[in-house]
Amino acid sequence: MEAPSHLWFGYVRRSPLILFVLVYTIISGGPFLWVVSMSLRTTPEIFASPYTLPTRLHWEKFAEAWTRSNYSTYFWNSTIVVVTAVVLLTVIGAMVAHCLARYRFRGSRLVRFVILTGLILPPQLLILSLFQILLEFDLYNTLTGLILVYVSGHLAVTVYILEGFFAQIPQDLFDAARMDGYSDFEIFRKITLPIGTPALFTTVTLNFIILWNEFLYAVVLLTEDDKRTLPLGIMHFMGSHQLDVGMLATGLMIAIAPIIFLYALFSETMIKGMTAGAVR
Amino acid sequence: MTPPGWLSWFGLGARQKADVDARRAAPLTLAMFLAPALLLYATFTVYPVLRTFWNSLHTIRPQNIQEFVGLANFTALLFTDPVFWKAVANTAIFTVVATIADVLGGLLLALCLFMGAPMAKLLRVVWFTPVLMSYVVVGVIWVWIYDFDWGLANLVLRSIGLGALQQSWLGDPHTALWSVMVTHIWKWLGFNMIIFLAALYALPSEVLGAAELDNCGWFAKLIYIIIPMLRPTIVNLLVLSFVGKMMVFDLVWIMTAGGPLWSTETVSTYVYKRAFDWNTFDLGYPSAIAVLWFGIILIFVFAMTHLLRSRDRLEF
Numbered sequence: 001m002e003a004p005s006h007l008w009f010g011y012v013r014r015s016p017l018i019l020f021v022l023v024y025t026i027i028s029g030g031p032f033l034w035v036v037s038m039s040l041r042t043t044p045e046i047f048a049s050p051y052t053l054p055t056r057l058h059w060e061k062f063a064e065a066w067t068r069s070n071y072s073t074y075f076w077n078s079t080i081v082v083v084t085a086v087v088l089l090t091v092i093g094a095m096v097a098h099c100l101a102r103y104r105f106r107g108s109r110l111v112r113f114v115i116l117t118g119l120i121l122p123p124q125l126l127i128l129s130l131f132q133i134l135l136e137f138d139l140y141n142t143l144t145g146l147i148l149v150y151v152s153g154h155l156a157v158t159v160y161i162l163e164g165f166f167a168q169i170p171q172d173l174f175d176a177a178r179m180d181g182y183s184d185f186e187i188f189r190k191i192t193l194p195i196g197t198p199a200l201f202t203t204v205t206l207n208f209i210i211l212w213n214e215f216l217y218a219v220v221l222l223t224e225d226d227k228r229t230l231p232l233g234i235m236h237f238m239g240s241h242q243l244d245v246g247m248l249a250t251g252l253m254i255a256i257a258p259i260i261f262l263y264a265l266f267s268e269t270m271i272k273g274m275t276a277g278a279v280r
Numbered sequence: 281m282t283p284p285g286w287l288s289w290f291g292l293g294a295r296q297k298a299d300v301d302a303r304r305a306a307p308l309t310l311a312m313f314l315a316p317a318l319l320l321y322a323t324f325t326v327y328p329v330l331r332t333f334w335n336s337l338h339t340i341r342p343q344n345i346q347e348f349v350g351l352a353n354f355t356a357l358l359f360t361d362p363v364f365w366k367a368v369a370n371t372a373i374f375t376v377v378a379t380i381a382d383v384l385g386g387l388l389l390a391l392c393l394f395m396g397a398p399m400a401k402l403l404r405v406v407w408f409t410p411v412l413m414s415y416v417v418v419g420v421i422w423v424w425i426y427d428f429d430w431g432l433a434n435l436v437l438r439s440i441g442l443g444a445l446q447q448s449w450l451g452d453p454h455t456a457l458w459s460v461m462v463t464h465i466w467k468w469l470g471f472n473m474i475i476f477l478a479a480l481y482a483l484p485s486e487v488l489g490a491a492e493l494d495n496c497g498w499f500a501k502l503i504y505i506i507i508p509m510l511r512p513t514i515v516n517l518l519v520l521s522f523v524g525k526m527m528v529f530d531l532v533w534i535m536t537a538g539g540p541l542w543s544t545e546t547v548s549t550y551v552y553k554r555a556f557d558w559n560t561f562d563l564g565y566p567s568a569i570a571v572l573w574f575g576i577i578l579i580f581v582f583a584m585t586h587l588l589r590s591r592d593r594l595e596f
Contacts, residue, residue: 014396021397024389028470029406031421032413034432050430092317099313103305111314118325122527122577124551124570128563129331130324131555132340152324155317174302184309187302213414215530220556231416235534238420245424252417259412267405274411275474278520 032256038249046246065250073226074233075254081143081229082211085150089207090200092151093158098192100159101166102174112163118156119277126153127220134221146221146229150211157277158203165199166192205266205273209259230255335567342561353568364569366542367550374461374546375525381465382521383514386472391502393473394480404477408470415467419534422463426450450536453543460535460544464528472517479513480506515588519581526577547573 038046039061040054065071099105100112130149131140139145169192177187193200215231222228228236234251237244263270305313336354339347357364389407393400410418425432426449434446449459483506491501507514529548532538538545538553547569554566 017392017395017397021392021403024392025403025406028410028466031425032409035417035421047430051432051435092320095313096317099305099310102303103310104303105305105307105310111318114326115317115321118321120523120578120581121325121329122523122570122574124527124529124548125332125574126325126328128551128555128567128570129328129335132344132563133324133328133331148320149324152320155321155325159317171302178302184305184313188313209412213412213416215415215534219533220552231414234416234420238423248420252420256413256417263405263409263412267408270412271405271408271474274408275471275478278471278475278516 032260035249035252035256038246039253041246041249043244043246046249061246061250062254065247065254069237069247069251070225070228071230071233071251071254074228074230077143077227078212078229078231081147081150082208085147085154085211086204086207088147088151089154089158090204093155093203094162094193094196094200095188096155097159097162097166098188101163101169102187102192115156115159118153119160121156123153123216127216130217131220141222141224141227143222143227146218149217149221150214153217154207154210158207161203161206161276162196162199166196169195201269202273202276205262205270206276209270209274212259332567333571335564336571337568338564340563340567346564349564353565354572356565357568357572363542363545363550364547367545367547370457370542370544371526371528371546371548374457374464374528375522378461378465378525379518379521381461382468382472383517385465385469386517387476387510387514389469389473390476390480391506393477395498404470404474407473410467410469411471413467415530416534418463418467419531422459422466423450423535426459451540453541456536456540456543460532463535464525464531467531468521468524472521475513475517476510479510483509511588515585518588519584522584523577523581526573526580 034051037053038050040057040059042058042061045055066075096111096115100108134140134142134145134149137145139148173191173195174187177191182190213231214229215235218229218232219235222232225236234248234255237248237251337348337350339349339353341347393404397403424430428434428446428448428451431449433449437443437446447455450456487505487509488501491505496505527548528546529552532544532546532549533552536544538549551566551569551573554560554569555563
């Protein structure tokens with residue numbers, strides 16, 4: 001047959017490319033498969049041979065991590081902080097973006113400038129005085145404090161993405177709605193939000209991933225063990241004297257499982273979300 | 281009976297002619313839309329930034345004891361602080377090497393998929409995975425990979441007969457910075473790849489097709505056509521990557537905490553240490569570092585965008 005031999009020839013000609021691609025795939029994906037395998041093996045098994053597949057799947061390690069190693073606390077703290085912050089960010093970010101994209105008013109340029117300046121502020125410029133400020137407000141070592149800091153810190157990128165999208169919604173829709181007697185809030189709720197759903201999804205994914213993974217603010221603003229989020233919990237576990245490698249791998253799996261799960265379902269949305277702020 | 285005029289401030293009452301203009305809203309309506317965000321933003325972003333600038337001119341001790349010191353923090357930093365300069369040198373190396381590697385590597389990976397590697401759709405999903413993982417997860421995994429006894433790095437070296445090259449990768453001051461850098465590059469390659477891939481698919485196919493008709497080899501095509509047309513994307517990614525690397529903290533803190541012997545100390549880890557780790561009990565000095573570094577980042581970003589921006593816009 002003609003065609004297959006042709007195909008075969010093509011593969012040979014491109015073999016350096018394919019080899020490179022294969023090697024990079026192993027390098028980029030391999031470490032995670034390794035963690036999956038370790039999360040189901042006990043520490044003695046891992047030290048006996050670190051790079052073999054599990055002979056018996058120790059699912060009970062997840063139960064153990066959950067109940068005995070405080071991972072359930074860390075997991076729920078992370079969930080509370082991230083979900084609350086993402087919901088708040090989406091709502092108030094969309095409100096600002098709607099205003100900036102839709103209305104002409106005095107000071108709109110100033111509001112846009114001040115908020116978008118937040119895109120270039122390095123966290124180091126904020127973190128030291130946030131530490132002082134949260135102490136003064138009695139919000140240090142509270143999840144509430146961390147949530148407020150997260151919402152404020154990610155407002156800029158949220159507004160940036162949403163405004164860009166909202167501004168493209170045809171003005172005719174709004175004129176017509178106004179003629180029909182819609183109030184400003186109805187316009188926001190019944191036109192901007194439904195039409196802007198794709199952009200809202202983008203910011204939700206972006207904020208969810210970044211906040212779920214956030215480390216610097218959390219490490220400065222939370223110190224009590226029962227307040228720790230997952231990244232801090234893992235760091236704490238890693239720093240303990242008798243490092244239990246197997247259990248740490250299980251903890252890593254608990255931390256990455258929600259992300260992996262969502263990524264398996266919505267990979268395109270998540271890729272789009274993570275790169276949304278970068279394409280200008 | 282006509283409702284009182286002030287009701288229109290709330291967007292209530294009879295609509296006047298101007299109200300029909302959908303580009304306008306009552307001031308109080310606007311205020312209600314903007315207030316929650318602006319209040320939060322003023323309290324937890326604007327105020328802290330201004331306070332950091334103010335702090336940088338003071339010595340800030342616990343119990344809010346503050347003493348004005350003028351520019352003393354900055355002069356101490358610039359002229360008598362060897363650790364700061366070590367941190368600057370490390371951050372500079374890290375930024376330059378990792379930025380270039382990330383952008384070039386991302387372009388290379390994107391070209392692999394663009395030129396028709398099999399299963400490109402699946403591969404870009406797999407290659408992007410590290411971007412989604414937290415620095416803590418990535419850091420822990422790579423600390424294990426670099427482990428002297430059972431880490432994969434040394435294992436591979438031993439298995440291919442290069443056992444002499446095995447290292448305590450993170451424990452040796454000569455290799456620690458480079459090892460952390462490799463991890464950082466590994467984490468972000470996929471991000472650059474995706475952006476380049478999108479830009480490549482957005483290139484006008486007529487131009488690439490015309491090049492093929494002219495018998496242009498793929499390497500010439502890359503150098504003379506693709507890269508010039510990708511210039512805005514390249515500049516964009518260089519700037520983004522530069523800013524990210526200048527502030528690198530998480531991965532360094534997790535993998536080495538700045539050690540051994542300051543060999544991986546970056547400006548950001550030094551700020552953290554001076555503020556919370558060393559018992560110097562002064563938030564003014566680290567604030568000065570943060571302010572100075574922010575200024576330097578801004579200058580470089582402006583310089584990069586101005587110098588690298590294409591002067592003659594390509595028409596196609």
